[in-house]
Amino acid sequence: MSEFPHLERALKYHFGYDQFRPGQRQVIEAGLQNRDLLVVMPTGGGKSLCFQLPALIKGGLMVVVSPLIALMQDQVEALRNNNIPATFLNSSLNQYQVRSREHAILNGKVKLLYVAPERLVSDRFLPFLDLVQHQVGISAFAIDEAHCVSEWGHDFRPEYRQLILLRQRYPKVPTFALTATATDRVRADIIQQLGLREPTIHIASFNRQNLYYEVREKNKGSFAELLELIQDTEGSVIIYCLTRKKVDEIAFKLQHHQLSALPYHAGLSDEERSKNQTQFIRDDVRIMVATIAFGMGINKPDVRLVVHFDIPRNLESYYQESGRGGRDGEASRCTLFYSYGDVKTIEYLINQKPDPQEQLIAKQQLRQVIDYAEGTDCRRVIQLGYFGERFPGNCGNCDNCRSPKPMQDWTIEAMKFLSCVARCKERFGMAHIIDVLRGSKNQKVTQYEHDQLSTYGIGKDKTVDEWRMLGRSLLHQGLLEQTSDGYAVLKLNALSWEVMRKKRTVSLAVPVVQKISWKERSSKAEAAEMLLMRLRSLRKNLADQQSVPPYVVFPDSTLRLMAQVQPQSLEEFGKLSGVGSHKLAQYGEKFIHEIVAYRQENTAKSVNSQVNLGNGGNFPTETELLTLQLHKQGLSVEEIAEQRNLRPTTIIRHLADLIDKNQPVNFDLLVTPEKQQKICQVLDILGDISLTPIKEYLGNNYSFDEIRLARGKWRRNHKS
Structure with missing residues (x-):
């Protein structure tokens, strides 16, 4: 029997989850026994919980070392929203705020303190830590992003090397080292550089099963493919580029196509970078175009598409960057555009390095990326093999497995x-x-x-x-x-x-030239879409009132459960995964009210919605009928989208499907008759294929929306 039988109860009370993810319980138990820990868990694997829950159960203060201001602020916001006493100390605070927080810590009112490594080892801060140890006790030091301690890792931070001071100064306080990526060499370095004593080592599988990996050839049509990928994605998008110039160029082109996109790179001012990042995290902007300067510690769980428009420098960076998709465990897509020209660019940059040994390592890392990009085997076999993990292949969720070559x-x-x-x-x-x-x-x-x-x-x-x-x-x-x-x-x-x-x-x-399509993962339970959209709108309003990101209120996975289960009481609502005691009290009635209102409206409409359903059993969904109703009132696509709190691309998809289902859509208001005729002629030649090759054939005067709508009409006319 476990020494800690009540952990599940504490998990549900504080965080709202009914059970631990694989490996979490064992790690937490070891932490509660004051063991040193080395925890390697992939992004989205629940590594933060491995120190956050022990911090709440143990006496004293848990000191969390975090490398970025954005990351610590993000995590503290999420903890406070669960009514967990956490705070941070960093350069964004004035002297009064620092003193006020230090006072709360010394009075035992804080359980988790987030701090940067530079501050932690400073002459000013260490005496304060001595005082904390004397008055309230230090429960443990949690070193997050611990791979930063190693020169063999991908984000080496020299100041992390000074953290050995903690072991020397507080020999009886356990150290928890946590990271999402670490090869054997990096793990050994972490243990040595942090002075871990016989640590409990937990290495979870690096396999992120919810991520779909694909590599596409980069050519002159790749930007059109990028647009189509974004059109087909519900949710936030990150696009990585190699240079600042390319970031600005792609962001500008996306804005030109009426997509909400912002740039992020080291050439922008600190204020502009911070502002852009905040807009992205709070869902005010959907797409972030960035160099690798963006991302470490970005805690946004609902990124649905990560595109590398240029190849990364090494596989570890690629794993980390692509891993920013689907942190909530939901299906997400990782697309890498690959060209020989990018290889030459990186080779040139490598040759500028003054140290010959650094050049050698960088060239080998580049070869591994090329192996991955040009490989015909299961992408996971190649990727996981890099971390020393054997994978049998046939993952069923990469381009090479979904469309196997002969x-x-x-x-x-x-x-x-x-x-x-x-x-x-x-x-x-x-x-x-x-x-x-x-x-x-x-x-x-x-x-x-x-x-x-x-x-x-x-x-x-x-x-x-x-x-x-x-x-x-x-x-x-x-x-x-x-x-x-x-x-x-x-x-x-x-x-x-x-x-x-x-x-x-x-x-x-043997590779075959073919277009890879990814359709089946993007549409889920259309019946619950209307309610889900309303719940998202409510979540955004509540988040804006508190100036926090929407996912801090509830993650997407919990909203989906609400839409599926449709709880009618606080007791039912409290049983949902992700609803802890504090969030039940804070938000329960608001969300239940929205769900009950939706059900009442839905019941009232159910009889009327049978009218005008068309023929042949190919019926529109309720959400499509609502779009049709507003379209008949003469509203534009943008006006319908704004009124329904949906994206214009979703409204376009509704209208295309309504046309396909023989509903009375005034098509001439959407696409000019001349363009209709031309698009249908191209479809007669090319057949019912994906949008990108049709757009390449027609040129830049035709938008994806116009082609999608015309294809709906063409399909209707070609039904037997």
Whole structure:
């Protein structure tokens, strides 16, 4: 039996959740036993709870080290909204506010204190900590984003190295180190640099099952594809670019297409960056276009699309940045646009580094990104393999698994490749092996007399790209290994010899040029959409009144439960996941009132909504009928969207579906007859395909909305 049987009760009371996520309970129990902890949990895995709940149960103050002002303010807002006594001390406060908060801490009125590492180890702050330890006690130090302590991580912060002072100054106070990403090397560094003593180590799977990963070729039509991705997404969007110039360019173009987008990069003033970030977090702006300067510690749980319009510098950064999607566990999409031109740009930047060892590491990291982008295996196999986690493949939620390429037997080619690695005495990288196989006469091949090897020239029938694709697949399948010292030298293993001795076959997924579509994940329970929209509107109003982000009131997942379950009493409402005791008292009656009002209106309309349903059983939904009613009153798309508190793209989708369902939509008010005729002619040629190729065919004078609407009419006319 557990030493802490009442943890679930505390979890529901403070945070509103009925059960722990995998691994959380074990970590929390170890923390309550005053053990040092190293917790590696992916973004959205619930790592904050691993120190927040112990802080509420243990005596004294939990000191949380957090690297960014935005992150600590965000977390403190969310905790206070659950009636949890938390505060922060940082440079955004004046002297009076600092003194007032310090006074509350010394009087035992605060359970969690968030502070930046620079302040924590300062000469002014350490004596205050001594006083806290003496008067109320320190329950633990929680080092969030602990990978920042390691030079081998992706966000190294030198000031994190000074945190070893805490262990020396307070040897009996446990330290909890928490991070979302850490390779073996980084984990070892965290333990050493923070002086952790025999820590309880918990490493959760890095697999974010709710994220759909895809890679698309970047070309002149990619911006049109980006627009379509945004049109098909319900929720917030982050777009990452490599340079400030590209960020400004993409943000400007999106604004030109009437999309609410803001830039974020180091070239903006602190005030402008902070303002843009706040607008994004509070749902006043839907799209953030950013360099990697944006994101670490952004706690927005409802990002539904993360686009890398340029390739990232390394896989760890990509995992972290793409992982900002779907932190609430709901389905989200991660799209990477890839081009050889981006590779050349990053190679140029790497060559500017003064330290040769840094250049080597950066080049190896870039090769891993290229492997990922050009790989034909399951994206998760490649991504999780980077963190030392074996994944069997066939995830069912990436482009390579959803649209698998045809498999071909490449055993003979694999034997040639591995044999060439052996003949070159396992001392060279992939490019050299391919040169030998293809019979290159370059200086390096002749210098080592590899033009004399039996494998020289035996692979002329395959292109460099085909051999590279095979080499990468051999690495991903574990049939070949590569050194991690920056030089990426190929090494054989036991499985390599099995292939060469004809005891193991090798199959290769061969890419096919095709358009990948992602339809089935974006629409959920249309019947509850109307109520969900009303609940979102109520949540936004309540959040604005308190000047907090909407998700601090309730996360999307809890709103969806409300829309599905439709609780009628405080008792029913309190049973929902995400509704704790404080939020039940603070918001319960307001949301129940909205739900009851919706049900009454819905009942009154249910008889009337059977009128004008059209023929053939292809009936409009209630939300479409409401849009149709306003359309008949002569309101524009924008006016309907504003009145219904929906996005114009949602109204366009309603109207397109209404046209498809033979409803009386005045089509000429939406698209000019000339454009209707032209779009229908193109559809006659191309058929019923996705919007992007149609737009590419028609050019910039035609919007996605016009094409979507005309396609609805075209579909109706082509029904049998």
